[in-house]
Amino acid sequence: MQCPICEKNNQHHHLEIYRNQHIVVSHAPLDANILGYIYIEPLDHYENWSDIPLEVLNDVQTIMKKIDLFLRNEQLAERVYSVTISEMVRHIHYHIIPRHKDMKVKGVSLIEKATQQIANENDIELTIDQVDQFIEKAQKSINI
Numbered sequence: 001m002q003c004p005i006c007e008k009n010n011q012h013h014h015l016e017i018y019r020n021q022h023i024v025v026s027h028a029p030l031d032a033n034i035l036g037y038i039y040i041e042p043l044d045h046y047e048n049w050s051d052i053p054l055e056v057l058n059d060v061q062t063i064m065k066k067i068d069l070f071l072r073n074e075q076l077a078e079r080v081y082s083v084t085i086s087e088m089v090r091h092i093h094y095h096i097i098p099r100h101k102d103m104k105v106k107g108v109s110l111i112e113k114a115t116q117q118i119a120n121e122n123d124i125e126l127t128i129d130q131v132d133q134f135i136e137k138a139q140k141s142i143n144i
């Protein structure tokens with residue numbers, strides 16, 4: 001079965017923020033409806049942590065530190081959640097989910113909604129312009 005993450009990262013795509021030889025960083029789809037919700041994905045297909053080379057994990061952690069700082073500097077996150085589930089899609093990837101100070105839904109509930117792409121905070125819909133601006137700023141800030 002074709003892996004949707006490998007397929008997506010086969011080429012550059014619209015929501016991509018950063019890539020190097022080890023990892024791809026991109027904004028989550030608009031449907032998730034959280035500005036600053038980011039995926040960090042190893043470029044190669046790994047299904048187990050024990051299979052991931054340390055240099056790849058090092059890049060994941062380095063970019064995670066930069067994203068954390070960026071999200072908090074941009075006032076998008078009071079807390080920054082990170083989670084890997086890799087149940088539906090086996091290719092191990094991190095979800096970086098910013099929890100804004102005004103969000104009523106927190107913790108595991110927010111993670112559940114975000115990862116199912118139904119985080120409809122106040123029925124305000126995220127626009128592609130907001131995401132494009134975010135990506136542009138993020139690219140300047142988090143390049144490693």
Ligand SMILES: [Zn+2]
Pocket residue numbers: 003004005006007044045046091
């Ligand atoms: Zn894959």
